[in-house]
Amino acid sequence: MALHESVLEEFGLAPLWVRRGMAPARETAADGQQAGAEQNTGRADARDEVSEPHAAVLPPVTARPVVRAGEERQASEQTIQRAVQRTDQRVDEQADVPSPPDERRAAVRADQSPSAANARERLDERQPDARPRPSEPAQQSRPAEPPAFDGPPPDDDFAWFDDLPAHAPSEARQQAPAAPAIHTLDWDALSARVAACENCRLCEKRTNTVFGVGDRNADWMLIGEAPGENEDRQGEPFVGQAGKLLDSMLRSLALARDTNVYIANVIKCRPPGNRNPEPDEVARCEPYLQRQVALVKPKLIVALGRFAAQSLLKTDASISSLRGRVHEYEGVPVIVTYHPAYLLRSLPDKAKAWADLCLARDTWRAAGGAPSTAPR
CATH class of the missing domain: 3.40.470.10 (Uracil-DNA glycosylase-like domain)
Structure with a gap:
C-alpha cells in the first residue's frame, strides 16, 4: 500500500519537497547530503517494487527547473497529487490480489524509510481529505457500509404484525348490538x-x-x-x-x-x-x-x-x-x-x-x- 510514496521518492520529488518544507531558510549542506542518501535508498526500494509483476508502472517525470520557491512548491504538490491518484487507482484495482512476499517486504521497507514517513506526514497535512494512509489497508479496501435502518432490531421476526386486523379498524370493529329497551320486551324476554x-x-x-x-x-x-x-x-x-x-x-x-x-x-x-x-x-x-x-x-x-x-x-x-x-x-x-x-x-x-x-x-x-x- 506504500507503492505511491516509493515512486515519489524515485522521481526525486519527496526529498526536495520535504527539505524545502521543513527548513526553507536554514537548510545546511549536511542536511542536503543526508536527504540525498535517503533519496537513493528510497529509489532503490522503488525499483524493487516496480520490478514485481503486480507493481504499478508510471512514466518517468522530469522535474522542472526551480524558478521561485512558491511556484516550485505548487508544481511539486500538483505532481504529487496526480501521482498519488494514479497510484491509488492501481492499488485499488489490485487490492484483492495477494502480494508476493518480496513485494510485501519492499512495501514494508519503503513504508518504514524516514523519507517516506516525512513525505506522508507532509502530504497528510496538506491534504486532510485525502485517502487513508497505507498503514491502514483494512479501511481502504473495506466496502462502504449501508446506512443504518431506523426500525426494529435485526432479531425481530415481525411476528407482532400477524395480530394486526386485515381490514381497517373501523370496518373490523363492530359494536355489539344494543339490548332492546325494556318497554319493548314481551313476557319471556x-x-x-x-x-x-x-x-x-x-x-x-x-x-x-x-x-x-x-x-x-x-x-x-x-x-x-x-x-x-x-x-x-x-x-x-x-x-x-x-x-x-x-x-x-x-x-x-x-x-x-x-x-x-x-x-x-x-x-x-x-x-x-x-x-x-x-x-x-x-x-x-x-x-x-x-x-x-x-x-x-x-x-x-x-x-x-x-x-x-x-x-x-x-x-x-x-x-x-x-x-x-x-x-x-x-x-x-x-x-x-x-x-x-x-x-x-x-x-x-x-x-x-x-x-x-x-x-x-x-x-x-x-x-x-x-x-x-x-x-x-
Whole structure:
C-alpha cells in the first residue's frame, strides 16, 4: 500500500519537497547530503517494487527547473497529487490480489524509510481529505457500509404484525348490538332480562330473582315491597306464613293466586338482612315493574305495605294517611293496605285490612270488573 510514496521518492520529488518544507531558510549542506542518501535508498526500494509483476508502472517525470520557491512548491504538490491518484487507482484495482512476499517486504521497507514517513506526514497535512494512509489497508479496501435502518432490531421476526386486523379498524370493529329497551320486551324476554339483571348491588348476594307469579291477564295486580328469605330461596313472591295469610284474604273476595290475580314486587332481589331497599335500587328496578303493569293491563292495583305504597305513589306519607283513598299509578287505580307480614304481628289491624279490600273490590267493579264466577 506504500507503492505511491516509493515512486515519489524515485522521481526525486519527496526529498526536495520535504527539505524545502521543513527548513526553507536554514537548510545546511549536511542536511542536503543526508536527504540525498535517503533519496537513493528510497529509489532503490522503488525499483524493487516496480520490478514485481503486480507493481504499478508510471512514466518517468522530469522535474522542472526551480524558478521561485512558491511556484516550485505548487508544481511539486500538483505532481504529487496526480501521482498519488494514479497510484491509488492501481492499488485499488489490485487490492484483492495477494502480494508476493518480496513485494510485501519492499512495501514494508519503503513504508518504514524516514523519507517516506516525512513525505506522508507532509502530504497528510496538506491534504486532510485525502485517502487513508497505507498503514491502514483494512479501511481502504473495506466496502462502504449501508446506512443504518431506523426500525426494529435485526432479531425481530415481525411476528407482532400477524395480530394486526386485515381490514381497517373501523370496518373490523363492530359494536355489539344494543339490548332492546325494556318497554319493548314481551313476557319471556322480560323474565330473562330480570334473571340476568346486574344493575345494582342486590345481585351480588341473591339466590334467585323474584319475577312474579299469577294470571298474566288478571284484573287484580298485587304489588309488595321486596322478596324475603323464603321468597329468595324459592323465587316466588309471598310464600311462607305471610303468603298463606294473603291467600286467605284473596279467598274472601272469591279470588286466587292464579285466578284473575297477578302478584309482583317493587324490588326483584332480596336486600341483605331484609333491610329497606335504597332509592337507587328502586330506580333501577322500577322499569321492570312498569313493563309488567303494561303487559298485565290490570283494572286495579293493591299496594301491600308502606314501602310499596310510597314507591308506587312517589310519596313519603304514612300508610295511615294513604289508606281509605283511591290513588293512581300508570293510569291504573291504586288501593293501599297493610302488608300480610305486618298483620301477623298486629292482629287488630286485620279489620282495617278487610275494609281496604272491600274498597278495592268496589273500585274494581266501578272500573268494569265482574266476579270470577261470571263470564269475563
